[in-house]
Amino acid sequence: xxxxxxxxxxxxxxxxxxxxxxxxxxxxxxxxxxxxxxxxxxxxxxxxxxxxxxxxxxxxxxxxxxxxxxxxxxxxxxxxxxxxxxxxxxxxxxxxxxxxxxxxxxxxxxxxx
Amino acid sequence: xxxxxxxxxxxxxxxxxxxxxxxxxxxxxxxxxxxxxxxxxxxxxxxxxxxxxxxxxxxxxxxxxxxxxxxxxxxxxxxxxxxxxxxxxxxxxxxxxxxxxxxxxxxxx
Numbered sequence: 001x002x003x004x005x006x007x008x009x010x011x012x013x014x015x016x017x018x019x020x021x022x023x024x025x026x027x028x029x030x031x032x033x034x035x036x037x038x039x040x041x042x043x044x045x046x047x048x049x050x051x052x053x054x055x056x057x058x059x060x061x062x063x064x065x066x067x068x069x070x071x072x073x074x075x076x077x078x079x080x081x082x083x084x085x086x087x088x089x090x091x092x093x094x095x096x097x098x099x100x101x102x103x104x105x106x107x108x109x110x111x112x113x
Numbered sequence: 114x115x116x117x118x119x120x121x122x123x124x125x126x127x128x129x130x131x132x133x134x135x136x137x138x139x140x141x142x143x144x145x146x147x148x149x150x151x152x153x154x155x156x157x158x159x160x161x162x163x164x165x166x167x168x169x170x171x172x173x174x175x176x177x178x179x180x181x182x183x184x185x186x187x188x189x190x191x192x193x194x195x196x197x198x199x200x201x202x203x204x205x206x207x208x209x210x211x212x213x214x215x216x217x218x219x220x221x222x
Contacts, residue, residue: 004156031208033210035212040214041214042200042212042213042214042215043157043200043212045210050208090156090157092156094210096208099144099145099162099164099204100145100162101145101147101149101159101162101202101204101210102147102157102159102202102210103159104149104156104157104158105156106155106156107154107155107156
């Protein structure tokens, strides 16, 4: 099993550009989430999904879009990149409805200049 | 609203010097408390889940304990390879998963 796979690992964008961060899991987990991690701020939830076709906003959703057309994939779209979106992004998945923790991907380090 | 705090923010230990990290939480209904280890440049890696007050879990030099308001991660005779950031998180009855800010541990040889 590959677990949770994120691509790319590193990305530099110019202000105003758009891009999609990819996330795929092969564990048949219902729940998937996107977090951003900034120094001193911990992990903050951007968007999450409890199953294919169902998404919802987390703590810091502005400037990001998600969709969940399959159980395996949960891409995160930056609509118009801003320097404030410079961060490390983590995708995570877990079994739904049970008391299990998240499995995380290895992260995408994004810099917006 | 669920809240998780961790202390200290950073901790430096000599190799072999045992200590504890604290995770305090306020949650509407606790379904589970989770400890993760995060190495620089990597995603958090799952360590333990605790479900009820009084429960303890152990793994090598780490032992996690849980009370009704806090959890401790005890590190016995740490080694330099235990250096990492340790995160705790709570899962509530609404399936909300909330992370604390982490404790950055450095173990010096």
